[in-house]
Amino acid sequence: MNNAGDRMNYYPIGLNLKGKKVFIIGGGKIAERKISGLLNTGAEITVISPDITDALKKLMNMRKVTWLNKTFSPTDIVQAFLIIAATNIPEINEAVKKACSPQQLLLMVDNPEDSDFILPSVMNQGKLTITVSTSGASPILTKKIKRNLSDQYGPEYKDYVDFLYHCRKWILQEIHDSSLKQKLLTKITEPSFLYSDNRNEEFKQMVDILQSKK
Structure with a gap:
C-alpha cells in the first residue's frame, strides 16, 4: 500500500471570523453541528435550505443566524468568506463547489479531500482551546484523544x-x-x-x- 501520494499536509490556523460572512448550505443535523462551533466567533451566519431543524429555527428566532428559505443558487454565496456545504445531496454540494471563487474557503462535509480545509475536533475550557486532528485518517482516534485531553485539562x-x-x-x-x-x-x-x-x-x-x- 502506497500512502505517500494520498497524504494531505494541512496548515493549522485559528481564523478570526468576527464580522465575516459564513454561509451554511443545508439545514439538517450536520449543519446544526457545524453552526454550533461558529456561534461564539462573531461571524455573520446564513443558512440556505428549504427546511431547517427546530434547533436552527430557535437560533434564527434569537437572531443568531439568518435563514434563507430556498434551494441553493450560485448567486447566494457571492459575498461569503467561508462556506460549508452540508447537505445530504452530493449534487448540491458539488454545485456549491463550482460556484465558489478561489478566494473563498469551502468545506464539503461529504468530500473533505476536495475541500479547502477540515475542521478538527475542539475541546474548550474558557480561553483554553485544544484541537485534535488526524487529517481525516481516523475520526475515531481523534475522539479518543479528545476524551483523554478532556480528562487531563478539566474545568x-x-x-x-x-x-x-x-x-x-x-x-x-x-x-x-x-x-x-x-x-x-x-x-x-x-x-x-x-x-x-x-x-x-x-x-x-x-x-x-x-x-x-x-
Whole structure:
C-alpha cells in the first residue's frame, strides 16, 4: 500500500471570523453541528435550505443566524468568506463547489479531500482551546484523544487561563525589566498557581518579592 501520494499536509490556523460572512448550505443535523462551533466567533451566519431543524429555527428566532428559505443558487454565496456545504445531496454540494471563487474557503462535509480545509475536533475550557486532528485518517482516534485531553485539562483550567490572561496583560504593561518580565511570565505557569485558591494574592506577593530583589 502506497500512502505517500494520498497524504494531505494541512496548515493549522485559528481564523478570526468576527464580522465575516459564513454561509451554511443545508439545514439538517450536520449543519446544526457545524453552526454550533461558529456561534461564539462573531461571524455573520446564513443558512440556505428549504427546511431547517427546530434547533436552527430557535437560533434564527434569537437572531443568531439568518435563514434563507430556498434551494441553493450560485448567486447566494457571492459575498461569503467561508462556506460549508452540508447537505445530504452530493449534487448540491458539488454545485456549491463550482460556484465558489478561489478566494473563498469551502468545506464539503461529504468530500473533505476536495475541500479547502477540515475542521478538527475542539475541546474548550474558557480561553483554553485544544484541537485534535488526524487529517481525516481516523475520526475515531481523534475522539479518543479528545476524551483523554478532556480528562487531563478539566474545568479548573477555565479560571486558571483567565488568570494567566490578566496577569500577562498586567506584566507586559507594568514590568519594564525584561528579565523580571520573563521570570514572572514563567512563574505563573507553575502548578502551584493552577491549584491555588488564592492565586491573585499569591501573584501580588510574588511580584513584590521578585521586585525587591532587583
